[in-house]
Structure formats: structure tokens, C-alpha cells
Amino acid sequence: MQTFPSRQPTQGTCDPHQPHEDLRLRYRYLDLRRPVLSNNLHKRSKVAHIVRSTLHDNDFVEVETPILLKSTPEGAREFLVPTRLSSTANARSSSHPLFYALPQSPQQPKQLLIASGAVDRYYQIARCFRDEDGRKDRQPEFTQIDLEMAWVSWGNQYAADAGVWRIGGKEVKEVIETLIRRIWSTIEGVELPEEFRVMTYAEAMNRFGSDKPDVRFGLEARLSQTDDIVEALVDAPRQQYSLSGSAGLLSDYDVQRAVANAIELQKGDTIWVAKRSRIPQGGSTTLGRLRLSLSAIAQSLGTLSLPTDPHFLWVTEFPLFTRADSDKDFLTRGRWGSSHHPFTAPMWEDIEKMYSGQVYEVRGQHYDLVLNGTEIGGGSVRVHDANMQEYIFSEILQLSNSERSSFDHLLHALRCGAPPHGGIALGFDRLMAILCKAESIRDVIAFPKTGAGTDLLFRSPAPASSPDILQQYGIEQQRS
Numbered sequence: 380m381q382t383f384p385s386r387q388p389t390q391g392t393c394d395p396h397q398p399h400e401d402l403r404l405r406y407r408y409l410d411l412r413r414p415v416l417s418n419n420l421h422k423r424s425k426v427a428h429i430v431r432s433t434l435h436d437n438d439f440v441e442v443e444t445p446i447l448l449k450s451t452p453e454g455a456r457e458f459l460v461p462t463r464l465s466s467t468a469n470a471r472s473s474s475h476p477l478f479y480a481l482p483q484s485p486q487q488p489k490q491l492l493i494a495s496g497a498v499d500r501y502y503q504i505a506r507c508f509r510d511e512d513g514r515k516d517r518q519p520e521f522t523q524i525d526l527e528m529a530w531v532s533w534g535n536q537y538a539a540d541a542g543v544w545r546i547g548g549k550e551v552k553e554v555i556e557t558l559i560r561r562i563w564s565t566i567e568g569v570e571l572p573e574e575f576r577v578m579t580y581a582e583a584m585n586r587f588g589s590d591k592p593d594v595r596f597g598l599e600a601r602l603s604q605t606d607d608i609v610e611a612l613v614d615a616p617r618q619q620y621s622l623s624g625s626a627g628l629l630s631d632y633d634v635q636r637a638v639a640n641a642i643e644l645q646k647g648d649t650i651w652v653a654k655r656s657r658i659p660q661g662g663s664t665t666l667g668r669l670r671l672s673l674s675a676i677a678q679s680l681g682t683l684s685l686p687t688d689p690h691f692l693w694v695t696e697f698p699l700f701t702r703a704d705s706d707k708d709f710l711t712r713g714r715w716g717s718s719h720h721p722f723t724a725p726m727w728e729d730i731e732k733m734y735s736g737q738v739y740e741v742r743g744q745h746y747d748l749v750l751n752g753t754e755i756g757g758g759s760v761r762v763h764d765a766n767m768q769e770y771i772f773s774e775i776l777q778l779s780n781s782e783r784s785s786f787d788h789l790l791h792a793l794r795c796g797a798p799p800h801g802g803i804a805l806g807f808d809r810l811m812a813i814l815c816k817a818e819s820i821r822d823v824i825a826f827p828k829t830g831a832g833t834d835l836l837f838r839s840p841a842p843a844s845s846p847d848i849l850q851q852y853g854i855e856q857q858r859s
């Protein structure tokens with residue numbers, strides 16, 4: 380996730396006057412004495428309270444879902460939890476150790492809950508776990524504001540009786556906008572617009588080269604002192620424009636003139652040009668990343684300053700399937716993967732394309748909420764037709780029998796009758812970091828882990844205290 384050099388006061392994660400962060404994490408109970416950290420915890424509790432009361436006012440029911448769950452190929456790498464149950468009861472005949480998996484999100488439980496009919500509107504401030512490689516400002520365990528609703532849709536719907544496409548309900552959008560407006564009004568004293576802007580993935584990628592565009596600066600942003608900026612971008616694919624023509628990607632003179640006229644190029648101007656496939660893929664393009672670098676450099680040189688007020692944006696109509704997500708390679712192994720997760724429904728208009736094999740072109744009823752260039756949440760309308768879900772598992776994602784069987788309960792629940800449903804999850808830690816003007820999510824978590832996923836206070840992860848313990852789980856220690 381791209382972060383800009385912050386224009387806002389930060390809380391000293393890299394403050395030279397503070398001891399090194401590792402030392403502070405080791406003695407977190409002393410570091411928490413700093414008012415700035417204790418204020419963050421108080422603010423976090425206040426926002427959690429606003430979340431609960433707003434959702435409660437909107438008829439949502441808070442439901443806890445299991446933490447010890449089962450491993451399924453949903454998208455992220457999971458943590459496995461060995462259990463001694465392997466040596467008891469029905470597993471007695473098996474010599475294989477048994478494992479729970481910690482939930483990467485409560486995705487399946489919340490869908491099953493809605494399918495059950497027990498509640499029409501679920502929410503939970505849920506703990507999620509992903510065993511991903513340590514990344515800056517991510518934690519192996521994190522908190523989501525997670526919700527799910529029955530009777531929702533996102534995109535346009537075909538009204539067969541009238542033979543026309545109608546704009547579908549925007550229930551999830553409305554609930555989230557109400558919630559965010561209430562948080563910003565109470566915590567920041569800022570009144571946000573009634574409706575947030577919506578942009579398709581195709582527009583975001585074509586205009587901004589990013590699926591989470593920072594719309595505070597557009598193509599029209601003019602940069603001065605470009606020589607310094609150009610110098611700082613030595614590796615970028617660029618071309619100096621001269622009226623007599625220039626070499627490289629824009630070598631065709633007519634194309635060059637057309638481009639020059641369209642964007643009013645002057646002699647000596649620098650333009651950046653990159654080739655990519657016509658249908659955009661993934662989260663960013665070469666030029667999109669360049670645009671962010673240009674912005675960061677221009678800001679540090681003082682030639683561009685971005686407004687600090689919140690610009691919320693919905694990005695929607697993502698490709699439903701992708702081969703361009705390296706994070707999911709371990710799961711897809713060359714097969715199609717789901718851009719969001721395998722339960723996301725196609726746009727109604729694209730259902731025929733999905734069944735006729737035009738997989739690349741199918742867009743999902745998938746939406747992300749972006750704030751000033753940072754993704755703060757994402758969700759989708761789900762597949763509620765068991766046959767369609769089965770087709771996606773078997774024909775498109777080409778799950779093996781054992782992978783597919785891990786979703787049998789979901790298929791059965793859909794077969795028993797489930798209402799159209801959808802939901803979203805907002806990253807609570809990131810949201811709080813933004814509200815606390817904190818540089819890192821570690822500043823808004825009471826007992827955080829390092830970027831590499833280690834807990835310096837409790838010193839975890841750690842080896843088992845003795846080989847006997849592993850034996851109880853049926854796990855053998857590898858000899859080195």
C-alpha cells in the first residue's frame with residue numbers, strides 16, 4: 380500500500396528524540412505511558428463505540444464468529460493451530476496431526492449466518508489473521524469492522540419485465556457512508572458530503588494508473604522545477620519532447636503530434652510513456668507508480684501541496700478474476716484467481732461472458748473504499764446461486780476436489796436457499812492510524828507486532844518449549 384510523505388503531524392515512530400522503536404516495543408508497558416499513545420487508545424475505543432451505536436441504530440446485530448476455524452483456499456495464507464485432538468475421539472485412527480486455521484476474515488461464517496436467516500444484518504469488530512510475509516505497516520493479526528447484509532446488490536440490474544437495466548440498490552454503500560460521516564463529524568469535526576464519489580476500476584487505472592487513486596491531484600496538476608524531479612527519476616521511462624520528433628515509444632511522428640497537441644506539449648517538456656495491455660490488470664501501472672513518485676518528490680521539494688481534507692472514493696467493477704496478483708500465486712499456481720475472494724458475484728451484465736469463457740472481461744460486484752490514495756476497506760455482493768458458485772469453483776478457479784470440498788457446507792447452505800447478500804470490511808487499524816494522524820498502525824494498537832510479525836514484548840513466535848509438547852500434537856521436530 381502506497382503512503383505519501385505525510386503532511387500531517389506524526390507521532391514519532393521514527394522520531395530521532397525517541398528511543399529506537401524496537402526498544403519501545405520491548406518495553407511497551409512503559410512506552411504506553413506516553414500521552415500520545417494513551418490518547419490513541421482512548422480515541423480507538425471512542426470510534427469503536429460510534430461503530431457499534433451507528434450499526435445498532437441501523438438494525439445490525441453483533442455476532443461473534445469462531446476463531447478456531449478450518450483452512451480453505453480463500454486467498455490469503457493462514458495460520459494453522461495444531462491440536463491434541465488428533466489423538467482422541469474420531470481422529471484416533473488417524474496418525475496425522477490435526478489443525479485448526481485462524482480466520483483470514485469471518486467471510487464464510489458471516490455468509491452462512493445470513494443464509495441461515497437468523498439475522499438480516501450482521502456486524503462484528505472482528506480479529507483477522509493472515510500469515511503473510513512481513514510488510515511495512517501490516518500486522519499478522521488485525522481488526523476489521525466487518526458487516527454483511529441480506530437483500531443487497533451493487534451494480535445495475537436487468538429488470539426483465541421492463542426489458543431495461545436499472546441502477547441496483549446501494550445499501551452497503553449507504554450504511555458505510557453513514558458510519559464514516561458520523562465518525563468524521565464526531566472525531567474530526569468535519570461534515571462529509573451526503574454521497575461519496577464512485578469511479579470504476581477501468582477509469583481509475585486509465586486515468587490514475589492505480590486501483591486506489593489519490594484524487595486530490597489529477598492529470599491537470601502542473602509541476603514546476605521539473606528538472607529536479609526528472610533528475611530524481613533516473614530510471615523512469617521518459618522522453619524529452621522536441622518539436623522535430625523524438626525516438627522511443629512515441630517514434631511515430633503523427634502519433635507524437637496528436638499527443639503533443641492533446642496535452643499542449645512545449646519544446647523541452649518531458650513526458651513519460653509506457654506500454655501496457657489494453658485491459659488493465661493488477662493494482663497499478665508503471666505510469667501510476669511514476670505519478671506517485673512524482674507527487675512525493677514534488678511535495679518534498681515544496682512544488683506540490685495536497686489538500687489534507689478527506690477525499691473518499693468508491694472504486695468498483697474490478698475484474699472478477701485475475702492472473703496478476705503475485706500475493707495469491709501460492710494458491711492459484713498458474714490458474715485464475717479471484718481478485719477479491721471466490722464468493723464475489725459477477726456484474727449482472729457480465730454473467731453471459733462468464734459462462735461463455737470470456738473470463739478476462741467479467742467485472743465483479745466488488746467495491747473498495749479509498750481515502751486520499753489509501754484503501755481503507757473492501758467488499759462485494761456475493762454469489763447466492765449455488766450452481767453459479769459451483770461453476771466458479773470448478774470451471775474458472777479449477778479447484779481440486781479437496782480444495783472444492785472445503786466449501787461443501789457453503790454450497791449446501793446456498794442450495795437450501797439464501798437471499799441475495801453482500802458486505803464489506805473496513806480496516807480498523809488503518810482507519811484509526813488516519814484519525815490519530817499516526818505514521819504507523821503500531822501507534823494505534825495496544826500490543827503490536829513489528830513489521831516482520833514478531834512480538835518483542837512477549838517474544839513470539841517462539842519454538843515449542845520441549846519436543847514432548849510437539850509430540851502431543853503428533854508433530855515431529857525436524858532434525859537440523
Ligand code: ASP
Pocket residue numbers: 483484485486526757758759802803804
Ligand atoms: N472478507 C473480506 C475481506 O477481508 C471483506 C468482504 O468481502 O466483506 O477483504
